[in-house]
Amino acid sequence: MHGPANGAFYAIYYPVLAFIGVPANLVAIIILSRGRCGLSRCITYYLVAIAVTDFLVMIVAVILNRIGGIYFRYSVLSTTPGCAVSTVLVYATRDGSVWLTVAFTFDRFVAICCQSLKTRYCTEKTAVLVIGLVSALSCAKNVPFYFTYQPLYSLDGVSWFCDIKSSYYILPAWQAYDWLDHILTPFLPFFLILLLNALTVRHILAASRTRRRLRGAESHGDPEIANRKRSIVLLFAISLSFLLLWITYVGHFLFVWITGEAYFTGLDFNDPQFILQETTNMLQLFSSCNNIFIYAVAQTKFRDELKKVLNCPFVTLTFCFKWCVIKQLGASNVLFKVAKV
Template sequence: MATADLLTIIIEVILWRLSYYYFYGTFLDMTQMCIVIHVAGRAATDCSVWFTVFFTFDRFVAICCQKMKAKYCTGKAAAVVLTTTGILLCCKNIPLYFIYEAGKVINNVAWDCFRKPSAYTDPGWVGYDWLATVLTPLLPFVLIMLLNTLTVRHILVASRVRKGLRIQSNGDKRSDPEMESRRRSAILLFTISGSFIVLWSLLVADFIYYTFSGADPRNYTVSEYIFQHVGDILMAVSCCTNTFIYGVTQSKFREQLMNAARYPLTSIIQMIHNRNN
């Protein structure tokens, strides 16, 4: 999930946004490279979203389905699921390569890339656009909400049972560290769902707007253009937040991060020590 998020930032933000606005005229703005960047960015975004879905499902199984945990929550199962999903999502975005055309031609060199006008009117492309929007982000949002709701309900039921047993056994009404941990988990899960829908809402609203109004995004007014690009920015932000929310809050993640930060220093010290010996 973190890798897909990082790829999204590299492709969407660095190779496309920053390059286009601050370093325009490089080979990245040639039509063929522009199209490749768009397609790769879309595939990375899809992987980021769906890897988050599978990560949420993994947490659901680990917390709520103890019988499935030993079978599903393994490195081998995760590798198979993520590899298969990544290949399918890349194949799903191949048609996008044919939806773009050159923006201008200078000295027989094609520059920039824009969606063809037929992409907004042709039934085939409109249907593909609907399918792509349902797959990312509408269906993932429904799945994340459903899984998180079931997980939180399980946490709440287990907490009530645990609290009742503690009171019956020894009358202990003090705060329970285990219940506090579960309460924080519930807050974390709702934070994931809330941030996902908020950060993707403008992009979905823009899709619904130009689909039903018949507006051409290539001829947007200033306000419509701003609305569209704010949605793009929030989408890119969404691909960053889940890594921090899911990862940085986990003690094992922080431990591995500190080990990675210390590794160069410890390697140098070890090398110096070996030479002295």
């Protein structure tokens, strides 16, 4: 992801993505933090954490890494230490976002399918512990990437850009680390989200059939079944969005692994291999700015809070305008009375 993305399309796409993604995640953080969306505090903690990591992905991966690489080619981030630190931060925030989605999916799986475990696991304390653990492990797991890079060239004693050391492809330890990196993100999360959602769907369908048999003719318009359906809309929307936007990344990695071809490192940015490789990055980054739209579609109370937040600047401006008008009219009345006297 840390490679160049030259070309007019990418020069437009990434600024637009940042323009949408940064404020969208900030608004999501504000709305969810207020706790007025009708969600439990446990769910709220996970969604706020996901929004925060997505916001960091927008800052680090989109603005500093992609936009910085396109428009500010020879900035401090292009030095070898800056490039290496930027890469570690990109991967750390990416992994945090992915594994928090897995943690949220598992939490909802327990809440829906494991009633005996629900009261002990689906708590605020557990959510905070899981979020902290995922964040810490995401950072620790990607620190070794810093030591895989060497300067592409040196100029006046300054090391520029990052070139992967040949030992990364030769030493068994680095090869094992590379496989571990790809297994942990995104193969294992991809598999876990598919599995947990499949089990959740099976449990819901079985429970719904049982409830219909018990209620018989009264099953039509059953409020309990309706509540269950609404409760999983948010879970499935977030999970399916992740799966759809990451499937190209998984497919590209499998293609490289099966064919034995290397990742694109050339300078022909019209090459189909580069276009495919950069498309996976674009979709992967887009997955970090679309959750607010999922919330808005899936949650009525979130839409209501979103309207309030969006109307807030206009309400404030209207209030200030009325206050200024009233103050001006009051001052005019005073002057009129003084002049009359």
